[in-house]
Amino acid sequence: MKEKKLISIAITVALVVFVTCVRLRESSGNKSSDKPKKTSTAKSAHNTTKSSRNITKSSGSTTRSSEATTASRMIVPSSSNDCDTRVKNTSDNNHLLLGNPSDAQPCMMLVNNYLIDRTYYVASYNSQRGIPNWVSWHLDADDLGKTNRTDNFRADPELPGNFYHVEGTDYVNSGFDRGHNCPSGDRSNNTSANESTFLMSNMIPQAPRNNKRAWAGFEEYTRNTLVRPGNECYIIMGSYGTGGTGSKGKVKTIDQGNVTVPARIWKVVVVIPAGDNDLERLGSSDVTVVAIDTPNNNKTIDNSWRKYITSVKAIEDSTGYHLLSNLPKKVQLALKSKVYVP
Incomplete structure (x- = not known):
């Protein structure tokens, strides 16, 4: 009897040990499956965004998925230093010598007013x-030379990775041209300068006749x-409103x-x-201001830009921007009211 009891106890102990080992193994397996798989970190955030965008396009859907759109619109907070970089630009030939019209900053939280500096021009980008x-x-x-148009239309790789990146082909068959803000012809001194103007962050959908x-x-x-007779110019170009008429009719948006x-x-x-001393000289009587405001309409636009001459004040009223803000108040008021008709 004692032997049978010992055998029974031994079998019971063995079963308990076996069950315990099985449970430990299952628990270990579940823990390991919860660990994230290692992924390559070589791709930049920009490449990741573009990859997800291309996948959505290739699916054949006429609209991007909500997930892809949300990802491309995500706002990533930048360092606090980037959100308060208000420096008055007073040096000669500085692209912002006239001022920063919308108080744009290189802060990724300002998704609709993000300051970009592309060496040959500065812009407020609206993602x-x-x-x-x-x-x-x-x-x-000095900016005018013999360099030919590079026609290198391409996405801007320096935009934040989670901003929507417009591709060089996204205007194709839209009925609108890839219209430069800073023109190719204004940067013909060297190849780098000219290529910078073909970044899509410098483009707007512009009616072909316009x-x-x-x-x-x-x-x-x-x-x-x-310029060529011996002058220099400080230039600001922009756009506002929604909806233009291209060669295929009126639309509010393109690129899906x-x-x-x-x-x-x-x-x-x-x-x-x-x-020299441009900021000081901008307060003199030798200053000329030419301002135009045109409809983005392929059907009604006149061939002559002179039809659309206006004042700086009128553009301010339409856009809400503060133009010529670096100049003394009296000079601002005088220049903004001028309507120069060549």
Whole structure:
């Protein structure tokens, strides 16, 4: 009897040990499955965003998935230092010498008013509209050379990774041109300068007749009539409103809703004789201001940009921007009221 009891106890102990081992193994297996798989960190946030975007496009859907759209619109907080970088730019030839019209900052929380500096121009970029609010640059004879158009339309790799990145082909078959803010012709001194103007963060959907006729004429006038005789210019160009008419009719957006088509396009050109101490000289009587505000309408736009001459004050009233803010108040008031008709 004792032997049978011992055998029974031994069997029971063995079963308990076996069951315990099995449970421990299962528990260990579950813990290991909860561990995240190692992934390569070599891809940048920009590449990750573009990858998810391309997958959505290739699915054949006419609209991007809500997940892809949300990811591309995500706002990533930047360091607090980037959110308060208000520095008055007073040096000669500085692209922001006239001021920062919308108080844009290089802060990723400012998704609709993000300051970008592309060396050859500075801009306020609006990620939700997929276009710049405005672009500002200095132009003199040194910027004009013999470099041909590079036509290298491409996404801006320096935008924050979680901003929506417009591709160079996203305007194709939209009925709108890839319209430069800072023109290719204003940066013909070297290849790098010219290529910078073909970043899509410098583009707006522009009605073809507006782009190739009225605006092309104003750009040529600025370079050939204003700058080449011995002047320098401080230029701000922007757009506002929603909905324009291209070669295929009127629309509010293109690129499946990711790029807003502006209703109006404006530019302010402040001209002074070439020289030094520009900010001081902008308060003199030798200053000329040419401002235009055109409809982004392929059907109604006139070929002559002179039809759309206006005042800086009128553009301010339409956009809500504070233009020429670096200048003394009295000088601002005088220049903003001028309507120069060449």
